[in-house]
Amino acid sequence: MKKFWALFFIFWPIVALWACWVAPERHWWFPVFPGTGTTDAMSPLGERIDGLFHLILGIVTVTFVGTQIALGYVLWKGAVKSDDTAAEFSHGSHSLELIWTVVPAFVLVFIALYQMDVWAEFRVQSFYPDQTVQDGPQLELTARQFEWRVRYPAPGKELKNQPQPDDLYAVNELHVATGRPVKFNLRTDDVQHAFFAPQLRLKQDAVAGLIIPVWFQIPKAGNYDLVCAELCGWGHYKMRATIIAEPAEKVQQYIENLQTAQNFDGVITTDEE
Amino acid sequence: MLVQTQKYLTTSLAVIVVTILAGCGQSGFDSEFATSEHTQSLIREAQTGVGELPGVTDLVDERFGTPQDLQAWTRLPIDFGGTTGRVASAPDASAAVKELTLEFDEGTSIDFDPQKTLEIQFITGAAAPLTAVVSSWSAENRVASLTTALEAAPAAGDVIVLNGGEPLQHGRVLYMRHCAHCHGTTGDGQGPTAEYLVPRPRDYRHGVFKFTSTTAQDKASRDDLQRVLRNGVPGTYMPSFVPMLNETELHDVVEYVRFLTMRGEFERRMVNELAADYSRQAVETRKSGGESYNDIVKELKGFLESDLADSLEFVSDDLVTAWTNADTPDAVIVPTMARVPDSPDSRRRGRELYLSSAINCADCHGIAAEGNGPQTTIFEKNPVTQQLYKEPGLHDVWDHVNQPRNLRRGIYRGGRRPIDLFCRIQAGIKGSRMPSFKNLPHEDIWHIVNYVLSIPFEPEPGHGPTPSVSPAAEAAASL
Numbered sequence: 222m223k224k225f226w227a228l229f230f231i232f233w234p235i236v237a238l239w240a241c242w243v244a245p246e247r248h249w250w251f252p253v254f255p256g257t258g259t260t261d262a263m264s265p266l267g268e269r270i271d272g273l274f275h276l277i278l279g280i281v282t283v284t285f286v287g288t289q290i291a292l293g294y295v296l297w298k299g300a301v302k303s304d305d306t307a308a309e310f311s312h313g314s315h316s317l318e319l320i321w322t323v324v325p326a327f328v329l330v331f332i333a334l335y336q337m338d339v340w341a342e343f344r345v346q347s348f349y350p351d352q353t354v355q356d357g358p359q360l361e362l363t364a365r366q367f368e369w370r371v372r373y374p375a376p377g378k379e380l381k382n383q384p385q386p387d388d389l390y391a392v393n394e395l396h397v398a399t400g401r402p403v404k405f406n407l408r409t410d411d412v413q414h415a416f417f418a419p420q421l422r423l424k425q426d427a428v429a430g431l432i433i434p435v436w437f438q439i440p441k442a443g444n445y446d447l448v449c450a451e452l453c454g455w456g457h458y459k460m461r462a463t464i465i466a467e468p469a470e471k472v473q474q475y476i477e478n479l480q481t482a483q484n485f486d487g488v489i490t491t492d493e494e
Numbered sequence: 495m496l497v498q499t500q501k502y503l504t505t506s507l508a509v510i511v512v513t514i515l516a517g518c519g520q521s522g523f524d525s526e527f528a529t530s531e532h533t534q535s536l537i538r539e540a541q542t543g544v545g546e547l548p549g550v551t552d553l554v555d556e557r558f559g560t561p562q563d564l565q566a567w568t569r570l571p572i573d574f575g576g577t578t579g580r581v582a583s584a585p586d587a588s589a590a591v592k593e594l595t596l597e598f599d600e601g602t603s604i605d606f607d608p609q610k611t612l613e614i615q616f617i618t619g620a621a622a623p624l625t626a627v628v629s630s631w632s633a634e635n636r637v638a639s640l641t642t643a644l645e646a647a648p649a650a651g652d653v654i655v656l657n658g659g660e661p662l663q664h665g666r667v668l669y670m671r672h673c674a675h676c677h678g679t680t681g682d683g684q685g686p687t688a689e690y691l692v693p694r695p696r697d698y699r700h701g702v703f704k705f706t707s708t709t710a711q712d713k714a715s716r717d718d719l720q721r722v723l724r725n726g727v728p729g730t731y732m733p734s735f736v737p738m739l740n741e742t743e744l745h746d747v748v749e750y751v752r753f754l755t756m757r758g759e760f761e762r763r764m765v766n767e768l769a770a771d772y773s774r775q776a777v778e779t780r781k782s783g784g785e786s787y788n789d790i791v792k793e794l795k796g797f798l799e800s801d802l803a804d805s806l807e808f809v810s811d812d813l814v815t816a817w818t819n820a821d822t823p824d825a826v827i828v829p830t831m832a833r834v835p836d837s838p839d840s841r842r843r844g845r846e847l848y849l850s851s852a853i854n855c856a857d858c859h860g861i862a863a864e865g866n867g868p869q870t871t872i873f874e875k876n877p878v879t880q881q882l883y884k885e886p887g888l889h890d891v892w893d894h895v896n897q898p899r900n901l902r903r904g905i906y907r908g909g910r911r912p913i914d915l916f917c918r919i920q921a922g923i924k925g926s927r928m929p930s931f932k933n934l935p936h937e938d939i940w941h942i943v944n945y946v947l948s949i950p951f952e953p954e955p956g957h958g959p960t961p962s963v964s965p966a967a968e969a970a971a972s973l
Contacts, residue, residue, distance in 0.1 A: 392734040483910065
């Protein structure tokens with residue numbers, strides 16, 4: 222029976238390892254995004270975040286395999302001993318304690334240092350790409366139970382934190398230019414929400430009372446999902462929007478159409494009149 | 495020890511499996527259309543009928559069915575979907591009818607898929623309102639074979655519908671998933687989450703929607719309902735449902751909402767036909783006047799026998815006309831002139847009109863447009879019960895306090911386009927105390943629109959720079 226339990230506990234780590242190994246090709250982790258047909262990150266920063274993810278995955282895998290082999294070895298060794306063998310008590314080994322404290326500490330410090338530039342570019346304003354500083358925020362995105370409201374400045378104007386008379390409004394649809402860093406202001410009208418664009422690997426909480434600048438860059442034109450990643454109430458599931466990345470001229474065209482639509486006065490003038 | 499562990503594991507696994515399977519069952523949730531409080535104010539006989547004669551609930555159920563088994567009352571201007579056709583030739587009535595030759599309008603094609611059920615519904619003729627399932631379809635000679643023989647033989651020219659009611663059925667599923675928890679199964683605005691919301695979700699059963707592009711006397715059009723689903727209602731809990739719902743789904747939800755609205759309105763109007771004589775209150779009064787309950791019921795029986803048909807005809811005609819008209823171009827408000835260009839002069843004129851005694855926006859919205867005019871502190875009388883409301887303020891037809899909008903906040907529930915504001919003034923806000931100013935010249939409405947759109951950006955009274963007017967301009971204005 223002892224051997225059964227030893228094998229039982231050796232068996233499960235092998236299953237776990239196998240599942241992790243086949244997960245990417247069977248799409249057991251990230252879903253394949255419709256539209257792009259791939260699980261890859263669709264932004265340069267997202268690729269670097271994926272790089273960090275894979276690095277940590279590697280470290281964890283090596284650690285997991287190592288510890289499981291050690292555990293299995295100890296279990297099996299105990300299982301094959303006869304019942305008459307007296308138990309041996311050890312009061313610890315100073316050098317072993319040192320090793321398994323210092324080695325993980327080095328690994329953690331390494332990760333902490335290695336990820337710093339990605340983190341800074343992702344979250345620290347002074348490290349945002351220069352162009353986001355030059356261009357300023359392109360739009361203001363306000364999360365609200367249970368929708369995303371967008372405010373664009375009028376064509377040729379800059380976005381102000383206070384609403385302006387000629388601002389343009391849209392719901393659940395963000396149009397942004399491709400191929401350049403785009404910065405926007407994230408706010409919330411009520412409770413805490415989170416901006417989550419899975420294909421861009423971008424997640425940022427929207428906190429009441431704060432205006433949070435967020436940036437991303439999308440090289441490829443297309444529609445990308447935006448969902449809420451902070452349980453915000455009964456309608457959390459329906460808080461979905463589309464990020465439409467398209468060439469800058471098309472974004473300009475969209476804004477102009479939005480302006481025409483928003484100034485519609487109900488009178489349709491035809492050229493014949 | 496091990497045996498025990500294994501037993502324990504097996505039991506818990508079995509429990510989990512059973513729980514999961516039970517959770518997947520379709521039968522767990524049966525909904526019903528509850529009888530409205532309005533109907534419940536009638537005496538029992540008026541609700542459920544006398545003997546064989548139908549009461550209000552029977553009339554409603556017969557025409558609209560239950561959530562699980564919706565009825566298509568084809569008189570209503572609802573898109574019931576399906577393919578309409580006719581019986582081409584009368585089948586031999588002496589034998590059991592198992593085959594039918596059908597004809598359709600030109601350009602209509604029938605895709606028969608043996609995997610899917612194809613249903614024939616008889617709309618007119620002897621076979622109405624039967625339904626039958628088609629077992630095979632021959633496209634060449636347009637003959638449909640039925641799985642079972644018909645109980646009555648249709649005649650040539652009888653109208654049939656293939657797979658009708660799909661938009662409504664689909665709309666119902668979407669409605670129950672996304673809307674019912676606030677708006678309620680019957681559209682009474684009393685779903686489980688409704689009590690946490692201010693303002694309360696719309697109760698459709700009055701047949702009234704607030705923000706429409708149609709004239710004061712018209713109902714909401716399909717476009718109006720779609721616009722609300724697309725844009726949500728800012729300042730309320732109604733969110734936007736795009737991109738979660740696609741175009742077909744939006745259409746189907748709108749049709750189902752219209753179905754619920756017409757159902758509620760039909761119920762309400764039929765109750766109104768009876769309420770004067772047969773509400774619990776009226777019957778109490780009559781009893782104290784010396785009439786016996788049996789006599790009253792006898793009188794009700796007489797009414798149901800002889801006058802009900804007329805009432806029914808009147809109410810349904812009205813309903814059909816009103817909801818059909820709402821979708822005609824005539825119902826849409828079109829200003830006779832383009833928007834007056836926004837200018838300080840136009841805004842000033844708008845402000846004058848806002849304060850003028852004839853229009854008197856300030857009476858409700860307040861002099862500073864903060865939604866706090868003198869009318870907001872009065873005690874109103876409930877127009878139905880003739881009793882004072884317990885709380886001060888303006889009330890809507892749903893009996894909720896509905897205070898005038900604070901125009902300084904820049905939140906426009908019905909939309910922020912100039913035409914939206916124009917419609918709010920021209921047609922009023924239906925169901926609320928915002929009246930229609932349909933006789934106001936359109937130019938004046940545009941001035942008010944320009945002023946209202948400028949209010950959120952005005953400095954607050956007593957703050958910021960005062961607009962400077964040059965003495966020359968002042969002199970010119972006074973001439």
